[in-house]
Amino acid sequence: MKEETALCAAIEGYFRNEAPAGVRKAVEAAGKDHALSEGYPYDAALKGKPYREANEALQIEIVKMQAWARRAGARVAILFEGRDAAGKGGAIRRFSRNLNPRGARIVALPKPSDAEAGQWYFQRYAAHLPGPGEIAFFDRSWYNRGVVEHVFGFCGPAERERFFRQVPGFEAMLVEDGIILVKLWLTIGRAEQMRRFLDRARDPLRRWKLSPIDVASLEKWDAYSAAIGETLARSHTALAPWTVLRADDKRRARIEAMRVALNRIDYEGRDLKAVGAPDPALSGPPDRMPLAQE
Amino acid sequence: MKEETALCAAIEGYFRNEAPAGVRKAVEAAGKDHALSEGYPYDAALKGKPYREANEALQIEIVKMQAWARRAGARVAILFEGRDAAGKGGAIRRFSRNLNPRGARIVALPKPSDAEAGQWYFQRYAAHLPGPGEIAFFDRSWYNRGVVEHVFGFCGPAERERFFRQVPGFEAMLVEDGIILVKLWLTIGRAEQMRRFLDRARDPLRRWKLSPIDVASLEKWDAYSAAIGETLARSHTALAPWTVLRADDKRRARIEAMRVALNRIDYEGRDLKAVGAPDPALSGPPDRMPLAQE
Amino acid sequence: MKEETALCAAIEGYFRNEAPAGVRKAVEAAGKDHALSEGYPYDAALKGKPYREANEALQIEIVKMQAWARRAGARVAILFEGRDAAGKGGAIRRFSRNLNPRGARIVALPKPSDAEAGQWYFQRYAAHLPGPGEIAFFDRSWYNRGVVEHVFGFCGPAERERFFRQVPGFEAMLVEDGIILVKLWLTIGRAEQMRRFLDRARDPLRRWKLSPIDVASLEKWDAYSAAIGETLARSHTALAPWTVLRADDKRRARIEAMRVALNRIDYEGRDLKAVGAPDPALSGPPDRMPLAQE
Amino acid sequence: MKEETALCAAIEGYFRNEAPAGVRKAVEAAGKDHALSEGYPYDAALKGKPYREANEALQIEIVKMQAWARRAGARVAILFEGRDAAGKGGAIRRFSRNLNPRGARIVALPKPSDAEAGQWYFQRYAAHLPGPGEIAFFDRSWYNRGVVEHVFGFCGPAERERFFRQVPGFEAMLVEDGIILVKLWLTIGRAEQMRRFLDRARDPLRRWKLSPIDVASLEKWDAYSAAIGETLARSHTALAPWTVLRADDKRRARIEAMRVALNRIDYEGRDLKAVGAPDPALSGPPDRMPLAQE
Numbered sequence A, B, C, D: 001m002k003e004e005t006a007l008c009a010a011i012e013g014y015f016r017n018e019a020p021a022g023v024r025k026a027v028e029a030a031g032k033d034h035a036l037s038e039g040y041p042y043d044a045a046l047k048g049k050p051y052r053e054a055n056e057a058l059q060i061e062i063v064k065m066q067a068w069a070r071r072a073g074a075r076v077a078i079l080f081e082g083r084d085a086a087g088k089g090g091a092i093r094r095f096s097r098n099l100n101p102r103g104a105r106i107v108a109l110p111k112p113s114d115a116e117a118g119q120w121y122f123q124r125y126a127a128h129l130p131g132p133g134e135i136a137f138f139d140r141s142w143y144n145r146g147v148v149e150h151v152f153g154f155c156g157p158a159e160r161e162r163f164f165r166q167v168p169g170f171e172a173m174l175v176e177d178g179i180i181l182v183k184l185w186l187t188i189g190r191a192e193q194m195r196r197f198l199d200r201a202r203d204p205l206r207r208w209k210l211s212p213i214d215v216a217s218l219e220k221w222d223a224y225s226a227a228i229g230e231t232l233a234r235s236h237t238a239l240a241p242w243t244v245l246r247a248d249d250k251r252r253a254r255i256e257a258m259r260v261a262l263n264r265i266d267y268e269g270r271d272l273k274a275v276g277a278p279d280p281a282l283s284g285p286p287d288r289m290p291l292a293q294e
């Protein structure tokens, strides 16, 4: 408990004393609303009603997709990546809400154990790839090496270089083997991240979820930005492309994540109208999307 | 898709032509509300507001519990068992809603593969026991052998006998080893189960989730009742007791499940007032609770 | 390499300066021969010719046994336990010499990783139990907790007590589940152990195999004896009995190990005459056999 | 037992009635000796004494190599491939003879289970890669797809193409990750293979080891030759080169396998004189070595 209190204090302190003035202002202006980042294509967050309607149609399609995957023995892996507080876990929760848990798994690996740290880097992830009929949601993934491990020095530059050299080949193998691999990068603005951290710090329910890494990452916004930019540039391939999603507005981001994924999975009976087309203002390839908005 | 349509038709057909008259009447009387089983201690389902209030207080405690488990290296396994449609998955979802996924896993194993079927029965479950700092929610568990495998003949009588001989020792080992083991049995009345199946059949979102086993189980209510009674009687031990929960009202059942579990886990900083005492009219040991209510 | 030299020196030093006089004398008297412990039932080690003859007949039976196991889907686990240098690895090598490796595994687990250390004690062993058609040879086993972990303080007294409480139940589960479990304890005299350590220290081929634990164990002969006595007494059960084997003469011990095991496995076509009866002077239950002979 | 008798009869029958005349003659001429294939660089098999001497020196180096691997956390994977009866298992046994089993594993996977068959092809192998300090000997490997799976139609042409496309990248990843990967292909002449099968068929000890695949493979010599040629050509890369070893003379092949491997592993204290240089007449890259000698 002590620990949490210290983390909360650190976040409040950072906000008051260290955060860039623009960030502070944007957070204050947002109040309880999302602080939509510069150039965010909508003025306000999606309202409850259109959100629920869009969600409902998508849920049916998701359930159909799983039914097909089970019948056809398809294997689906969906990676959710993004900065701390970008909304990865929440998006996965909504996506998997109606799935049969006997064929849908959330893979949220903790930091590698001693034994794992000495293995082939991809080995522990390989063990959790989906089998026939399974959908695996990765809440963070092997991309830890590209960003958080780099920013915090958990891996050295040689290891990171090797990761970048290997990752396209690794993913190509999975895709060629028939695994459907969807890679989603949730991106949020700096003010919105700040706001979410403050939210967590002030909410007894979520306060406990703050990690020392979250706090430390506040000051490392630019290091993160650089690491993310490089990671996306070096791992966006024809066989395993990234889709970057503007996630300042959580609801829109969740809807968009489902849309993007379902558009990529060619399941039997897919109703593209029900799924809806991805919104080019909200999602797209890395070179078209902002990655580090204040 | 064909398959689902057939399952839905089978459920509707069973309801109209085969279900006991009392069940049919109760379902019709309930309409969109829960069909509370005979002797259910409350007249009506819990309203949204008191549900949300109770839930909120419990969520904070759950999050504290996980924070403690991570600090202390505690291992927590919570088993959710019960008939089809009893609400196991939904209860787990609410319970784990705010947990850090990197230390909380849902274990929902599919039917054993060929290789697994030849192993020591408990082996594949043993591989998913919680490690230090982890909470594992079992959506069904090794108790499959006591009920569904028996009712459908997936195991023979000798295997089942052996299961009953072994399960108390197996669980005692885990508990003595320091694993906190909470075993929850969600029980619903026959009319409410019928109603939920019909709900699923009529809801495109949930229709796909119906399995042939669900449909077949409708006619096997009594075989299930017998198997459940025997299972609970033979596996309710001092070290690993069952708590049976009346789950006709989903909201009350979810709240009660959290209460029962948190009362069993002695985490640092536990606020027993916030947790609340289990309700003896809703939960208790097998010998005090109804298991097969029409 | 430095390390090995130090270990060798320690062994030589112990031999010259600390070993009980009786041990020293017996080692010197033995020279290159085995130092047969007090009461060993034969005057001299088995000669090469009778050894090869007995071995050949047994090898055929072992191969038949595996062929049966594969056909019948039988699961066989053979535990080899005993003090350092008792000959566990060598006995396993001869036993498995002609087996199809695709159905025969040697399980020689290293010391538990961090992650494993926090799990249910039996969990990492359970993962290596034989599946249908498989034979698993355990070179050391869960009995580490009874002896080496105790002698060196790698586990506390409470953990050890718990181990003793659990092990009969754990093994009973496996046996009732149909796993054929053979538990062999190889026992050697103190002089013969000393002689083997010296041999290793003087042989460049085997010098590298000496571990700090081996050296330290020299002085702990009595602590080992007590731990072994207690372990055998508390884990010798009707369902999973121990067979203690006098292993001063390696050849006799290897033959006897195969005989004891094959007498316990009722495979199709077993030729009991070819297998041969165990020699009551060489093997038997713990209460009939010496465990700590100088 | 019946089954074995039939396999033996099939082998004898093939030998008498179907084998090419040249093969038959060579087998008859060889008698109990190896039937050295055309162009084999030595007139006769290696005698016992020089074999033992070479072996002894190599064993010391192997043990030093493991000691280094454990200290340095090195990871070593040695693949043994080759036709049936080429001597893979025997070579591995001699190689690993003096190794500490707690850091040396033989990986001899059975045919994939249902669940494994549906996964990423390399997944089940990835799970057995060596960790820090470990040496893994693969008795057959992922190359099954290149040869036996192809010859017997266990995989389709598309799967095989994919395998060939993926294997260089897969191995490059391991090597770049720091795993020392040695790939040995043991090649024998057709007469010598025939002779070994007959030997097995006539030896009660080894008869049981004949598999239906062995028998069927006799007639498929040419299909094997083609599959092997293609496999080696397409998977011999700069990062993970093959060494082809003429294995008609088992002793020479075992010595050569150790030499080749130790020359590839740069362990501390390596005594290259003790190891000895590989013999260019016995081993070399695929393009320099015969692969299908009658």
Ligand SMILES: Nc1ncnc2c1ncn2[C@@H]1O[C@H](COP(=O)(O)OP(=O)(O)O)[C@@H](O)[C@H]1O
Pocket (backbone or CB within 6 Å): A102, B084, B109, B110, B111, B112, B140, B144, B148, B149, B154, B211, B212, B213, B214
């Ligand atoms: N052939 C089988 N052998 C053993 N268990 C089975 C078999 N078929 C289904 N089961 C188990 O029966 C349980 C109920 O099945 P089902 O109703 O389809 O799943 P759920 O209740 O999770 O929707 C599941 O745990 C499933 O693994």
Ligand SMILES: Nc1ncnc2c1ncn2[C@@H]1O[C@H](COP(=O)(O)OP(=O)(O)O)[C@@H](O)[C@H]1O
Pocket (backbone or CB within 6 Å): C084, C109, C110, C111, C112, C140, C144, C148, C149, C154, C211, C212, C213, C214, D102
């Ligand atoms: N720190 C430890 N905790 C638990 N077990 C240990 C520890 N260190 C060594 N052991 C175990 O003690 C046993 C004896 O060790 P050692 O003599 O080094 O191995 P071996 O007899 O196999 O040569 C091994 O099974 C090893 O795993």
Ligand SMILES: Nc1ncnc2c1ncn2[C@@H]1O[C@H](COP(=O)(O)OP(=O)(O)O)[C@@H](O)[C@H]1O
Pocket (backbone or CB within 6 Å): C102, D084, D109, D110, D111, D112, D140, D144, D148, D149, D154, D211, D212, D213, D214
């Ligand atoms: N149905 C199958 N699918 C894929 N691989 C198979 C199948 N049947 C056998 N194999 C593989 O073919 C190889 C050769 O089989 P076999 O000759 O029986 O074994 P071994 O050479 O080990 O004695 C083995 O690696 C085995 O796993």
Ligand SMILES: Nc1ncnc2c1ncn2[C@@H]1O[C@H](COP(=O)(O)O)[C@@H](O)[C@H]1O
Pocket (backbone or CB within 6 Å): A084, A109, A110, A111, A112, A140, A144, A148, A149, A154, A211, A212, A213, A214, B102
């Ligand atoms: N020492 C470490 N080495 C590698 N990864 C780590 C380490 N510490 C934390 N991480 C990872 O960093 C990510 C963010 O951490 P957290 O914010 O604590 O959830 C998680 O995926 C962690 O597994």
